[in-house]
Amino acid sequence: MHYDAWFRDADSGTGRWELDEIIYRSPSGGLLEVAHDLEALKGRTAAGWMKLWDGRYKRTQWPFSSGVWGKKEMVLPNIPDADIVSLDEGGTNLFWAERFGRELGVKDLWVKQCGVSHTGSFKDLGMTVLVSQVNHMMKRGKHNILGVACASTGDTSAALAAYCAAAGMTSVVLLPHGKISPAQLIQPIANNSLTLALDTDFDGCMDLVQQLTEDKKLYLANSMNSLRVEGQKTVGIEIIQQFDWELPDWIFIPGGNLGNVSALYKGFEEIRELGIISRIPRIVCCQAEAANPLYLAYKSGWKEFHAITAKETQASAIRIGNPVSRTKAIKALMKHDGRVEQASEQELADATARADRTGLFNCPHTGVALAALIKFVARGEVKPTDRVVVVSTAHGLKFGNVKADYHMGKLPGIVSTYANPPVQLAADRQAVYDAVMRHMEKSFG
Numbered sequence: 345m346h347y348d349a350w351f352r353d354a355d356s357g358t359g360r361w362e363l364d365e366i367i368y369r370s371p372s373g374g375l376l377e378v379a380h381d382l383e384a385l386k387g388r389t390a391a392g393w394m395k396l397w398d399g400r401y402k403r404t405q406w407p408f409s410s411g412v413w414g415k416k417e418m419v420l421p422n423i424p425d426a427d428i429v430s431l432d433e434g435g436t437n438l439f440w441a442e443r444f445g446r447e448l449g450v451k452d453l454w455v456k457q458c459g460v461s462h463t464g465s466f467k468d469l470g471m472t473v474l475v476s477q478v479n480h481m482m483k484r485g486k487h488n489i490l491g492v493a494c495a496s497t498g499d500t501s502a503a504l505a506a507y508c509a510a511a512g513m514t515s516v517v518l519l520p521h522g523k524i525s526p527a528q529l530i531q532p533i534a535n536n537s538l539t540l541a542l543d544t545d546f547d548g549c550m551d552l553v554q555q556l557t558e559d560k561k562l563y564l565a566n567s568m569n570s571l572r573v574e575g576q577k578t579v580g581i582e583i584i585q586q587f588d589w590e591l592p593d594w595i596f597i598p599g600g601n602l603g604n605v606s607a608l609y610k611g612f613e614e615i616r617e618l619g620i621i622s623r624i625p626r627i628v629c630c631q632a633e634a635a636n637p638l639y640l641a642y643k644s645g646w647k648e649f650h651a652i653t654a655k656e657t658q659a660s661a662i663r664i665g666n667p668v669s670r671t672k673a674i675k676a677l678m679k680h681d682g683r684v685e686q687a688s689e690q691e692l693a694d695a696t697a698r699a700d701r702t703g704l705f706n707c708p709h710t711g712v713a714l715a716a717l718i719k720f721v722a723r724g725e726v727k728p729t730d731r732v733v734v735v736s737t738a739h740g741l742k743f744g745n746v747k748a749d750y751h752m753g754k755l756p757g758i759v760s761t762y763a764n765p766p767v768q769l770a771a772d773r774q775a776v777y778d779a780v781m782r783h784m785e786k787s788f789g
């Protein structure tokens with residue numbers, strides 16, 4: 345069976361450009377999207393697709409063991425397997441947050457651990473697709489591409505650097521100096537990326553990388569490049585697959601540039617077309633109050649959208665004031681009655697720390713989504729029997745500095761209610777014994 349895919353204008357759903365053209369925007373200035381020949385895909389039944397994907401899921405057959413490439417027919421159907429650059433992304437665990445759920449009064453709470461992956465964030469899902477496609481074009485001598493470049497709030501650059509290093513490709517990353525975590529900075533450095541730390545914010549880096557990639561010698565890897573969305577859309581499909589093809593009621597997902605929330609909807613819309621699901625779960629896009637242009641637009645009843653200058657936030661990977669994928673995201677949220685919520689620095693810090701106490705180890709962005717969930721539960725919008733999934737976008741270890749600052753009481757303006765700082769003691773038997781006893785009394789009364 346032949347499955348076709350091509351770029352088209354995302355706003356109008358029209359036009360056709362081949363996937364091996366270097367094109368990021370349509371002539372109208374809007375974003376592109378990858379279109380699939382859904383009629384051809386419907387040649388297999390819904391049950392047939394589920395069986396095929398289940399048979400591949402986390403098995404060993406290259407490249408289908410990857411959560412992304414296991415669904416190759418609806419990602420990049422025609423790339424030769426030999427050109428795929430995969431680091432076995434996807435297939436991340438779905439954590440039943442039983443204790444935290446009980447604390448909140450939501451029994452059926454799950455956290456999709458996208459950060460438990462090669463570079464520690466969901467960005468791997470999209471980057472495998474983009475780097476594979478560039479690898480495919482370079483191997484065929486198409487376009488004289490010299491390398492791949494991106495602007496990043498830290499996780500995109502880590503993923504780009506790793507996938508390019510694995511494929512032997514040159515990568516260039518533009519980062520806002522001093523605005524990403526030390527772990528995120530060392531990742532592209534270690535993976536031999538040309539790492540440019542610029543005196544600007546993410547939005548400034550984004551402007552520059554678009555100019556840098558204009559002559560097409562460097563391929564642009566930001567999520568305005570719709571190839572990344574094709575990998576990221578598999579996360580929603582995978583969540584449903586992990587529930588044996590049953591739908592959750594709610595999905596909470598942090599949003600910055602809004603590529604990921606757009607991707608989630610795209611995956612759901614496509615598998616609904618294929619008859620695999622009958623409805624689309626209610627999605628809540630969660631923003632930090634310090635970087636909340638989508639929330640403000642939602643509050644205006646979707647009447648207006650204004651780019652803002654994003655302020656400092658613990659959730660540094662979503663510190664974005666002018667999200668590239670806003671049109672796609674707003675269109676999908678409006679169509680499917682999606683919601684938008686925000687969380688203050690205090691709320692996200694506390695939600696992160698509270699959930700960590702129940703066995704999770706969250707990044708601040710996941711904390712934003714957890715804080716939003718807490719608000720939905722308090723308002724009675726999320727019911728005690730609802731099945732809820734929180735998409736955790738990165739591994740907490742990438743943000744160890746922020747997490748440590750919380751527990752040490754060093755986050756400016758934040759009250760560290762759930763702090764658990766280390767107790768420094770002399771190496772003395774009695775001192776240690778006393779400390780343990782004090783702790784036990786506090787814990788058990």
Ligand SMILES: *Cc1c(COP(=O)(O)O)cnc(C)c1O
Binds near residue numbers: 499598601604605737
């Ligand atoms: C990139 C990123 C996000 C935001 O995703 P968008 O597609 O930009 O909305 C959220 N959390 C983390 C950890 C990220 O790296």
